[in-house]
Amino acid sequence: MLAAENICFSYNRSQLLQDLTFQAAPGECIALAGPNGSGKSTALSLIAGIAKPDSGQIRKEGKIGLIPQGNALFEDMTVQDNLTFFAGLAHAAIPRELPLSVGSFLNKKVSSLSGGMKKRVSIVCALLGDPDILLFDEPCAGLDILYQEELAALIRELKAAGRTILYVGHDTAEYESFYDQLIFLSGPKPRLFTRKDLSGSSCDPAEEAKRLRAAYRRLCEDPDSDVSEVCV
Secondary structure (H helix, E strand, C coil), X not given: CXXXXXXXXXXXXXXXXXXXXXXXXXXXXXXXXXXXXXXXXXXXXXXXXXXXXXXXXXXXXXXXXXXCCCCCCCCCCEHHHHHHHHHHHCCCCCCCCCHHHHHHHCCCEHHHCCHHHHHHHHHHHHHCCCCCEEEEECCCCCCCHHHHHHHHHHHHHHHHCCCEEEEXXXXXXXXXXXXXXXXXXXXXXXXXXXXXXXXXXCCCHXXXXXXXXXXXXXXXXXXXXXXXXXXX
């Protein structure tokens, strides 16, 4: 379980987050959305304990795994050596079957990998030790559609296994198949929507995706706007 209550955070006298409140149960995913500079990555840093909020409370149960936006791997080491290092930190064994096809390039140096391959390794490192809460910070930035589909399938599996997920992404297509709640960070205060709020009465995935995109565009234009008319 993961919950935040009235989280506020300022940087250089500028308020980045004000009264961020949410609760996510095991098996749920919250998508954090909004324009650049709205505080999405900051929110993940607060949840991970990298930074401390000015006020408010964060409650979390279990271990946390963070997939950062940048590359946190050791470039001059092989993929296998990176996995061994992070497994040691997590006091965990490296499983025989690794997701995202990482097992096919274990002996390659990280410096020789493409951006997508590095991101795959980062995700597998974060999964070592079976964390209960996973924080994804723009894991699809600049990467191709095939990788996005593989990652979406993995996240659906993680949800089915009871993991709680916070996901930061710019494109609604990244998380449309697995989000349960969406928090839009912009304007005076964050706004929280359930999947039902944004999908309306539709049960068709394509129609749900269309309504999600329309609601997101409306919120980007006016964070205080009523999105119900595009989600009926």
